[in-house]
Amino acid sequence: MNVPFIRPRRLRVSAGIRRMVRENTLQAADLVYPLFIVPGENIEEDIASMPGVYHFSADKAVEVARKVYELGIPAVLVFGLPAYKDEQGSSAWDMHSPVQQAVSRIKEALPELTVITDVCLCQYTTHGHCGMLHGHKVDNDSTLELLAKTALSHARAGADMVAPSDMMDGRVLAIRQMLDQQGFHDVAIMSYAVKYASAFYGPFRDAADSAPQFGDRKSYQMDPANAREGLREAALDVEEGADILMVKPAMTYLDVVRQVKDSFDLPMAVYNVSGEYAMVKAAAANGWIDERRMVMEMLLSMKRSGADIIITYHALDAAQWLKEEA
Template sequence: MSDLQFDRHRRLRMTSSLRDLVRETAVKKDDLIYPVFAVEGTDTKHEVPSMPGVYQYSLDLLKKEIDDVVEHGVKAIMLFGVPGTKDELGSNAYNENGIVQRAIRELKGEHPELTIIADTCLCQYTDHGHCGVIEDGNILNDRSLSLLVKTAVSQVEAGADVIAPSNMMDGFVAAIRAGLDEANFHHTPIMSYAVKYASAYYGPFRDAAHSSPSFGDRRTYQMDPANRNEAIREAVSDDREGADFLIVKPALSYLDIVSDVKSTVNRPIVAYNVSGEYSMIKAAAAQGWLDEKETVIEKLTSMKRAGADLIVTYFAKDMARWINESDT
C-alpha cells in the first residue's frame, strides 16, 4: 500500500477544533430576520395550526415577543399584518391606523434600534386575497401600483426602516422608489421580493396571514418554478429600478437561484426560508425522524453557502439561541 498516491483530506477533519478552524461558512445572528404576525385585539396569541411555535400576536403581546427576540440578539424583524376587516382594494394596507402601522409605531417606541422591515402587499387586506386590483377576474398591474405606493409610504411614515414589496407586479420597485422619494423618504431602502416563485411551500403562511386567494391562483404574477433564466431577468430589473436588497423566495428548493442572483447582481441577497420549509422540519422532528437543531443549522448554512447574505426564517430566534449557547 505504500506506493499508493492519494490526498489525505481527512487530516483537517480529525478534531472538532480543526473542523472549526477550516469551516468556510457560518450563520451569524446578524444574518437573521424574524417574521412576525400582528393581529387586531388584545391579549390574543393564536398558534398557527400548520406552523407549530408560530403565533399571531395582538399588539400588547407582540411587544413581549419582540422583547424576547431582541434579548436573543436578533436585530431585524419582518412584519406582517392580519387586519380585522378586508375590502376589494385592501384599504387597511395603507390606513395610517392599520394594524401594521400601529405595530410599527409601538415597536419602534420600545426598541428604536430594531430594524423593522414592513411587508408591502395587498393580499392580506383584500377580500379576494390577490395582490392587486381585480377587474373581471384579472389582476390589473398598473392600477395596483398606486395602492402599493400608498402602502409603502404609510408604513415608512409610521416608522418602518425598510420596505419589502412582495406583490410581483411589474414595475413595483420603480413605482415605490419614486413614491418614497416624492414623499422625501430618499434614505428608506427597498428589500424587493425580486424572485418569488408560485410555490406549494406557501400554504402554512396563507394559514397564518389569512391570505389565500378566493379564486384562481397567483401564477399570472408569481414565477413558474421550472424557470431559471427568468429569475435573472426579474432580479436585474429590480436592481435597475432601485432595489437595495433582493429576496429569493422560497430558499431551500431554489439554492441554485440564490447562487445565480448572487453572481449576477451586486446587491445583498436575502433567502426567504418559507413557511412550508419550516413546517416540514417541525413535523418530522415531532415524529422523531430527524434532529431539529442539526437540520435547521444545516439548512440555514446551505443558504449562506449558496450566496445569501441574509435569511428570513421562522427559526431565527431558535438559531440565535443556539449561537448564544455555542458562544458560552
C-alpha cells in the same frame, strides 16, 4: 517516484481544526424573524399549521421583538391581518391597521431594531389576490399606486425598510418614487425579486388569511421551472432602485440564489418559507429527525448558496442554539 497519499481527513480530525477551515458560518446577525400582527390587545394565538409561530397583537409583538433584539437578531419582518377587507385592500394603508400600529410601537420601544414590513394587498382584499382586479384578472398598473400608498404608510409608522412581495411589474420604482417624493429617502427596499408560484406557501396563507378566493397566482408569481427569468426579474428591480434582492422560497431554489448572488452586487436575502418550516416541525414532532441539527444545516446551506440575510421562522431557536454553542 512515490506519490504522497493525500488525506483530506487531516483537516477534519478535531472540532478546533474544523472551525479553522470552515468556509461558511451562521450567526444570529444573518437572521430575520417574521411576525404576524392581528387587531386587538393582549393576543397571542397559536397558528396550527406552524407550531411555535403565533398571531400577536401589537402590544405582544413588542415583547417578542425585545426577545429578538436580545438574541442578537437584527430585524423583524412584519405582516398584518386587518380588521376589515375590501376590493381595493384599503386597510393596507390605514394608519390604524395592525402593521402600522406594531411598527410604531416596536420602533418606540426598540429604536435600534430594524423593522421591515411586507408590502402586498393579498391579506387585505376580499378576493385574496395581490392587486386590483378587472374581472378575474389582476391589473398590474392600477395596483402600483396602492402598493406605493401602503409602503408610504409603513414609512410614516417608522419602518426602516419595506419589502414588496406582490410581483407586479414596476412596483419597486413606484414605491421608490413615492418614498422619495415624501422625504423618506433613507427607507430601504428589500425586493421579493424572484418569487415563485410555490406550493410551499400553504401554512403562511392560513396564518395570514391570504389564500385567493378563485384561481391562483401563476399569472404574476414565477414559474418554478424557470431560472434565467429570475435573473431578469432581479435586474429590473436593481434598475428600479431595490437595495436588497430576495429569492423565495429558499430550500428548493438554492441554485437560483447562487445565480442571483453571482450576477449582482447587492445584498442577497432568502425566505425560508412556511411550508419548509412546517415540514421540519412535523417530522420533529414524530421523532423522525433531529430538529436542531436539521435546522442548522438548512440555514447553513442558505448561507453557502450565497444568502447574506435569511428570513426564517426558526430564527429564535437558531439564535438561541448559536448562543449556546458560542
